[in-house]
Amino acid sequence: MIPVTSFAGKTVAVFGLGGSGLASCHALKAGGAEVIAADDNADNVARAAQAGFTTADLRTVSWVNFAALILTPGAPLTHPAPHWSVLKAREAGVEVIGDVELFCRERRRHAPNAPFVAITGTNGKSTTTALIAHLMKVAGYDTQMGGNIGTAILSLEPPRMGRVHVVEMSSYQIDLTPSLDPSVGILINISEDHIDRHGTLEHYAAVKERLVAGVQQGGAAIVGVDDIWCRNIADRLDRAGNRVVRISVKNPLPDGLYVEHETIVRAQGAARSEIARLGGIGSLRGLHNAQNAACASACALAMDVASDVRQNGRRSFPGLAHRLEQVGRRG
Template identity: 60%
Template structure:
């Protein structure tokens, strides 16, 4: 835990009692703050009360006593409209912050030079966060990983001069961190997302840019226009990362054909043959990890060794098993077409399991990749809509449930005669029609695959 001492002796309101909210309350109390916590749901309040965290309905509180409102990132700050706790705080002139802001203040108070790597982006940030943490840990560094990737930041060990915090940040978290100042800030990419919470694409990009503005060193992927514009506004201490053919950016890194090169053309890493880093999107992840590790003075040989040994993330192009020539891949985290596109570009001879609760646009954006698909196996509520898109382009079977799809895909892939057929679960859908979350869906796929004779 990182006790938050910067609010010692002060009254703090806390709203949102999920995992990060409870961790924040514990850290504030451990640091000597007077906390009053609340949630719109009874379950969170009950959990807090059972731990001895003081709770009270903040609608009835005297807000003039509070030094700050600590807001959970899932609670609307501005759009579609501010939460009632936000309105109460603004009416009382109380600052509104999140748990990342508390960490930043604690870092400045405890160990202002402690390495702090913050990663954001619309896509790829979880894999990149895990990859950076893995490379640093394999090189012998004391690494703490968390934030949006899973472990609440204040549950991690406190900042220390020899300890590296590698933290994934969502746009919601950045929006609640006015003094964000990582030693290395990473922006992977920006595509439209969460506009219901940020209003416009311009506002969404501006929030992402704040991570770069406050960073000691900025590492920015420049393959989309919004990120490229952000890089252009950064005047110094910048590493640009470009994926694809063409010149390597000055004072940057380029990746083509799986080779990460610097501006002088020197090959710094080769990710070809690393199963957990298949596909051009993973080339960017690898290049960013190389840039960060170099900035933290990791030996080049240890960087390359860390890339090779990276196991990948569960549910994100996770290689579950080989059965004869057939490779089984769990990409359950692909809950929209944009995510599934990354998997379809990484393989051929694909036996594709897809479906669930469809997102807007369905799978129509994936039509250019249908030639990579040998057969599709449809599950869940999106079956009829997806069948209409596949009709005449890809052979498909209506399977209904995941167990039927795995059995049929495994049999057909084994009989296909292809050199390396792939059974790919990449649903391009939310899981909520049949599974509580994508993790449970991916776990079930893994169990079914491992149970095959």
């Protein structure tokens, strides 16, 4: 668990008591905060009470002493309308954030240079996250994987040098993380999705952009450029002076990583070099997985993982359950 010390001595409201919400309650309490837990689901409230937390109906209590509202990503922040707890917080001038924001604040307080890889995209997030975590483990890192992929981020071990956090993030989580600052940020792709929660595709893309725009100075923003949204984002990051690594599985690039005949190629001006071969790796079949593998390879390069470790890690990657798993062979 990661104790959240940034709210020590303060009172914090937590709305949404599923896995990440309850983990936030434990982390805040361990860091010295007083927690008021709430949920629209009575069973979740009962579980929080059994775990020793004070529960309340946030519709009826005073918000004057709340330092923050920690909101579940499942509750809408903006569209189609803000959740009632968000409106209450805004009326009281209380900031609304999520559990990944708590992680970012703890990392900055205690280990600001600890490696932190954040991954987003409309498709491929989970496979890319799992592959990067696998590569980091093979490279010898103490690897903590979580976020949208399953384990609540505050249930992981605390940031420190030599330990890498590999975190999958949905657009909902990014929306609740205003100071998101990974050392490596990855935006795989953008296509129309979650418009009910973001209003427009433009707003959805803008939320995704924040993950790579917030990369720490000296870090790497890795962006798949096979769609117009991501191409424009990469260009904006370039103009802002960020270090951008472009990824394509459709076209050769003058600078970046691209896939050609099941080979990941690195282009640096006129120079071309083979980074990895994907042929024969069953867990990475298909063009979509080539994109995932190229993004993961760019991350491993940014983390200075040796070439033989990268290749061995890709070949030993088991893939995710029910994602192009081989169930048998005939003949």
